Amino acid sequence: MGFHREIPVPIPAPLSIRDPPRSPSGVILASIPAPRSPVPIRKLSGRLLRITRIPKLGSAVSTKQTGRSKDPVINLDVSHHRAGKNFINVCVVEAVAAVRLLRIEKGKAFVDLLNETANDSGENEMGYVETLGFSTRYLEDRDIRLVTVVVAGTVRWKRYLDYLIMSLCSEEKLFREMEPLLLQILRIGFFEILKLGVPAYAAVDENVRLAKVALRPGAGNMVNAILRKLVLLKWMVRRWFRFLGKDETLRLMNWNNSDPHFSLRVNTSKGYTRADLVKRLESLQINYEESIMDEFVRIQEGMQARSGLDWFCCFFGDSAILQAGLLKEGMCAVQDESAGNYLYLVIMYDGPVTGLVVSVVGPKPGETIVDCCAAPGGKTLFMASRLLGQGKIWTVDVNKGRLRILKDAAKVHGLDDMITDIHADLRQFAKDTAAKYDKVLLDAPCSGLGVLSKRADLRWNRQFEDLEELTSLQDELLDSASMLVKPGGILIYSTCSIDPEENEKRITAFIQRHPEFVPQSVRGYVPTEFITDEGFYSSSPTKHSMDGAFAARLVRSVL
Numbered sequence: 001m002g003f004h005r006e007i008p009v010p011i012p013a014p015l016s017i018r019d020p021p022r023s024p025s026g027v028i029l030a031s032i033p034a035p036r037s038p039v040p041i042r043k044l045s046g047r048l049l050r051i052t053r054i055p056k057l058g059s060a061v062s063t064k065q066t067g068r069s070k071d072p073v074i075n076l077d078v079s080h081h082r083a084g085k086n087f088i089n090v091c092v093v094e095a096v097a098a099v100r101l102l103r104i105e106k107g108k109a110f111v112d113l114l115n116e117t118a119n120d121s122g123e124n125e126m127g128y129v130e131t132l133g134f135s136t137r138y139l140e141d142r143d144i145r146l147v148t149v150v151v152a153g154t155v156r157w158k159r160y161l162d163y164l165i166m167s168l169c170s171e172e173k174l175f176r177e178m179e180p181l182l183l184q185i186l187r188i189g190f191f192e193i194l195k196l197g198v199p200a201y202a203a204v205d206e207n208v209r210l211a212k213v214a215l216r217p218g219a220g221n222m223v224n225a226i227l228r229k230l231v232l233l234k235w236m237v238r239r240w241f242r243f244l245g246k247d248e249t250l251r252l253m254n255w256n257n258s259d260p261h262f263s264l265r266v267n268t269s270k271g272y273t274r275a276d277l278v279k280r281l282e283s284l285q286i287n288y289e290e291s292i293m294d295e296f297v298r299i300q301e302g303m304q305a306r307s308g309l310d311w312f313c314c315f316f317g318d319s320a321i322l323q324a325g326l327l328k329e330g331m332c333a334v335q336d337e338s339a340g341n342y343l344y345l346v347i348m349y350d351g352p353v354t355g356l357v358v359s360v361v362g363p364k365p366g367e368t369i370v371d372c373c374a375a376p377g378g379k380t381l382f383m384a385s386r387l388l389g390q391g392k393i394w395t396v397d398v399n400k401g402r403l404r405i406l407k408d409a410a411k412v413h414g415l416d417d418m419i420t421d422i423h424a425d426l427r428q429f430a431k432d433t434a435a436k437y438d439k440v441l442l443d444a445p446c447s448g449l450g451v452l453s454k455r456a457d458l459r460w461n462r463q464f465e466d467l468e469e470l471t472s473l474q475d476e477l478l479d480s481a482s483m484l485v486k487p488g489g490i491l492i493y494s495t496c497s498i499d500p501e502e503n504e505k506r507i508t509a510f511i512q513r514h515p516e517f518v519p520q521s522v523r524g525y526v527p528t529e530f531i532t533d534e535g536f537y538s539s540s541p542t543k544h545s546m547d548g549a550f551a552a553r554l555v556r557s558v559l
């Protein structure tokens with residue numbers, strides 16, 4: 001038998017109610033369709049399109065129930081992309097592809113088999129597709145070629161597609177126990193969107209219809225939900241592929257989908273040491289791990305941030321840490337070692353994360369510092385604790401509510417004497433202020449793409465257009481922040497993003513606009529594994545098992 005010949009598969013063409021259509025593995029794929037009744041031909045895009053009455057599938061239907069007059073007519077309008085390319089037979093291409101993929105999975109069909117006129121297995125395949133509720137009569141050669149492209153590509157990318165599908169299922173079990181035809185439909189949808197460049201709306205539409213017709217309405221809803229998630233994520237995944245490569249992107253997606261860990265920073269300004277914190281954690285029988293950063297410990301369990309809500313609503317569930325009052329008494333703060341952002345804990349008046357970005361700032365006793373975009377104050381508090389009671393921090397933020405949280409947190413930590421809060425838009429504040437400061441930190445509003453494991457909602461809310469808006473705001477804020485730096489002073493720019501557009505590219509553009517600033521390596525401020533070739537700080541979820549963040553130091557010339 002030649003390579004291109006198919007081993008015939010026993011797919012029964014005529015099916016009776018007692019013999020429902022099954023996948024090659026024997027799974028019942030749909031209940032019995034009633035006899036089809038052709039309806040008039042409709043003209044579309046200059047071509048004749050035959051609309052087929054399709055019985056509702058998904059539950060056993062009797063001939064009586066599906067008699068001609070009661071048949072629900074499914075509107076099989078040609079979707080725009082196919083119509084534009086003069087394709088007909090909406091969803092049928094996907095239907096044939098799905099059936100062939102099922103057969104391939106069982107080792108009974110070759111990917112590159114085209115018209116299959118040499119034996120009757122091709123006819124069987126088409127007959128089988130008909131039993132799913134589709135007319136294959138008007139499939140043309142180009143449709144069959146498209147089937148081949150879809151099938152070949154789906155087989156080639158199967159592991160990758162499955163990985164993505166699994167990561168977008170609400171739980172792994174859903175993927176593992178997915179019925180075979182449903183899985184093939186999802187694979188086809190993913191392949192069409194990611195690899196064939198089929199417009200997302202069209203791919204979603206067709207595969208949802210296929211699932212509804214061939215399986216049941218609920219299956220269509222599931223395909224709809226998962227494909228839409230992909231569409232929302234697509235721009236992010238594409239970007240990551242471009243600047244991280246495939247393996248790193250897959251690792252990152254895995255990280256973003258895993259349970260986040262949380263870190264605690266001991267509050268040294270109240271005289272506590274990490275040993276004190278560790279002692280309390282041990283007495284509470286809480287699993288911890290000491291971080292590479294002196295003031296931090298990592299907690300693996302018991303604190304969950306609720307996703308889909310705004311940062312005010314983050315909570316710690318029934319955490320023993322919370323119940324023991326460690327946060328309230330100001331012994332520690334919930335902060336990530338990386339750079340921090342506003343995720344955590346506002347309820348306890350403790351600002352977000354800080355960590356290594358504050359090391360990049362390197363606050364020294366006696367210094368004057370402006371923390372632009374400061375609220376809710378994670379970095380402010382950490383910087384203030386490093387000033388050891390000497391020096392001053394001005395905190396600027398446009399958001400009054402968040403600024404109030406910063407103020408309250410400063411009180412709990414006993415640092416309020418050193419902090420002056422300014423409710424203002426940084427751009428206006430910089431114009432109105434003649435004073436110049438030793439250090440200016442701009443922790444810019446950003447996409448948060450480095451903290452997706454903790455901010456699960458961001459992946460669904462962030463649009464590509466946001467990135468464009470954010471980068472121009474970042475440029476404006478950088479220009480304003482730079483006006484506050486004294487000659488010889490330092491400007492620190494940071495984000496909790498891993499996107500070069502918000503990080504390195506903003507610095508490059510800034511230096512072009514402001515030749516009076518020169519980048520200074522962060523060597524000596526953070527461990528070497530966090531230093532990029534250009535001398536910036538960068539933490540990565542996959543490399544360092546912590547939030548992704550970025551920071552750059554820029555020195556203002558003395559002239």
Ligand SMILES: C[S@@+](CC[C@H](N)C(=O)[O-])C[C@H]1O[C@@H](n2cnc3c(N)ncnc32)[C@H](O)[C@@H]1O
Pocket residue numbers: 340341342351352353354372373374375376377378379380396397398399402424425426427443444445446
């Ligand atoms: C990334 S968050 C800052 C997190 C903070 N540094 C911390 O560690 O807790 C960005 C902040 O920028 C503030 N912001 C946005 N646009 C601003 C503007 N034009 N002027 C001042 N603050 C602004 C937001 O209100 C938000 O609090």
